[in-house]
Amino acid sequence: MFLVGLSGGIASGKSTVVAVFRELGCAVIDADVIAREVVQPHFKAYQQIVQYFGTEILLESGEINREALGNIIFSHPEKRQLLNSITHPEIQKEMLKQILKYFVLGYRYVILDIPLLFETNRLTKFMKHTVLVYCDPRTQLARLMKRNGLSRAEAEARVASQLPLDEKRRLASHIIDNSGDRESTRRQVLRLHARLEDSLDYLWARLAVGTAVAGLGGLAYFLLRLIWPTSQLANEPTSKPPSQPTG
Numbered sequence: 001m002f003l004v005g006l007s008g009g010i011a012s013g014k015s016t017v018v019a020v021f022r023e024l025g026c027a028v029i030d031a032d033v034i035a036r037e038v039v040q041p042h043f044k045a046y047q048q049i050v051q052y053f054g055t056e057i058l059l060e061s062g063e064i065n066r067e068a069l070g071n072i073i074f075s076h077p078e079k080r081q082l083l084n085s086i087t088h089p090e091i092q093k094e095m096l097k098q099i100l101k102y103f104v105l106g107y108r109y110v111i112l113d114i115p116l117l118f119e120t121n122r123l124t125k126f127m128k129h130t131v132l133v134y135c136d137p138r139t140q141l142a143r144l145m146k147r148n149g150l151s152r153a154e155a156e157a158r159v160a161s162q163l164p165l166d167e168k169r170r171l172a173s174h175i176i177d178n179s180g181d182r183e184s185t186r187r188q189v190l191r192l193h194a195r196l197e198d199s200l201d202y203l204w205a206r207l208a209v210g211t212a213v214a215g216l217g218g219l220a221y222f223l224l225r226l227i228w229p230t231s232q233l234a235n236e237p238t239s240k241p242p243s244q245p246t247g
């Protein structure tokens, strides 16, 4: 199995693209969904967020008020860093668990939808391919304002909290341009999926795991042979059996 890191900018169309991959039966791990789970009240990250940001960012139900927290972190870079340092380790742990699950299930590749993939660039080294969901800056701003009901200034602050899409373009191995209509995006996803399906990259991981398992098995057998005599390993009695009465 190999990993495909998918990223983009805020409202550039990651969810739209991922929906097509899901329709095709692909395994997808969504960092935004996990980010919502790890800040539920009984999780460690929740306690830390309340400790640092105060109870003003809570709804009456006790859950985090995402709009209020978003307003704070998108206009204060140091508070954004703080929130990232609380949530990212928890998000990454959960992603790892899901990767293992898909590996055991035998998927050829898994798509990791990570909005800050290129910002947190140490993650890219684990990806066999990286996909950027691009959208021209004017369309991105218009879609963000419309979807989230934001003013131009608020939307610009959110876009500015991430690396510019033109910079991310240079870092990605594949680009899906979502500036046009949904049909054009869909066609690009179908083409990319066909390329990933045809790729033999997944064989390397299977070969590596197979070799590791065989190597560990061989080592375990060698150690057992050292500890126990061969006769015990073969389940043979080591002492002489009592002689049978004759006559």
Ligand SMILES: CC(C)(COP(=O)(O)OP(=O)(O)OC[C@H]1O[C@@H](n2cnc3c(N)ncnc32)[C@H](O)[C@@H]1O)[C@@H](O)C(=O)NCCC(=O)NCCS
Pocket (backbone or CB within 6 Å): 009, 010, 011, 031, 032, 035, 065, 066, 067, 069, 070, 073, 080, 083, 084, 087, 088, 091, 114, 115, 116, 161, 162
């Ligand atoms: C700030 C929060 C509460 C806003 O919640 P909200 O429901 O309004 O937005 P949602 O989670 O759906 O995120 C929408 C988009 O905002 C952008 N975004 C989210 N967090 C960040 C961040 N820390 N820095 C830059 N962009 C971000 C991403 O493009 C993301 O796709 C939430 O995004 C959050 O908890 N962020 C910190 C965790 C994180 O980094 N998530 C991104 C995935 S790793």
Ligand SMILES: Nc1ncnc2c1ncn2[C@@H]1O[C@H](COP(=O)(O)OP(=O)(O)OP(=O)(O)O)[C@@H](O)[C@H]1O
Pocket (backbone or CB within 6 Å): 008, 009, 010, 011, 012, 013, 014, 015, 016, 017, 115, 143, 144, 147, 178, 179, 180, 181, 182, 185
């Ligand atoms: N090709 C398209 N044509 C018209 N509208 C689109 C297109 N692609 C996406 N949209 C709309 O733009 C908005 C952003 O798209 P989407 O939610 O897929 O982006 P995203 O990158 O997942 O956003 P975020 O990560 O910020 O949640 C949505 O309201 C979506 O319906």
